[in-house]
Amino acid sequence: MPDLDLSLAIAHHLAVFGMITVIASEMAIARPGIGAQEVLRLARIDTAYGILALIVLAVGFARAIFAAKGWDYYSGNGFFHAKLGAFVAAGVLSIWPTMAFIRWRRALKDNPAALPAEGEVRRVRLFIYLELGLIALMLVFAAAMARG
Numbered sequence: 001m002p003d004l005d006l007s008l009a010i011a012h013h014l015a016v017f018g019m020i021t022v023i024a025s026e027m028a029i030a031r032p033g034i035g036a037q038e039v040l041r042l043a044r045i046d047t048a049y050g051i052l053a054l055i056v057l058a059v060g061f062a063r064a065i066f067a068a069k070g071w072d073y074y075s076g077n078g079f080f081h082a083k084l085g086a087f088v089a090a091g092v093l094s095i096w097p098t099m100a101f102i103r104w105r106r107a108l109k110d111n112p113a114a115l116p117a118e119g120e121v122r123r124v125r126l127f128i129y130l131e132l133g134l135i136a137l138m139l140v141f142a143a144a145m146a147r148g
Helices: 004-029 036-066 070-075 078-093 095-110 118-146
Strands: none
Touching (some): 004 036, 004 118, 036 070, 036 078, 036 095, 078 095, 078 118, 095 118
């Protein structure tokens, strides 16, 4: 049976890659000309993104506190703080798409022909691109952090 350190590392990595997959799915679906079914799908996918982000955060902190290297290693590591900052920034950026998906879904509920304007879809895509960039930066910081 794997030890706690390995179990937390596995859970953390799976959650991070799940989060990346979900964001990539949002990028693939949120395109100009989006249809009603895709709008509804985006709302469900975005919920999964939020859940995975919370799992990443919870397991990440559990790892930092309870795993092999311990809190002293992480709390004094500048790359840990940079990684956490990139994560928080990505989370803040994710608010715009989430709010847009909620608005789009509500508009569809009121009027089945109400689809988002192309300009708004493009803005949402920009925020998703920025989130992906910050998550890529998190992975760079994680690799640097692991090396001390």
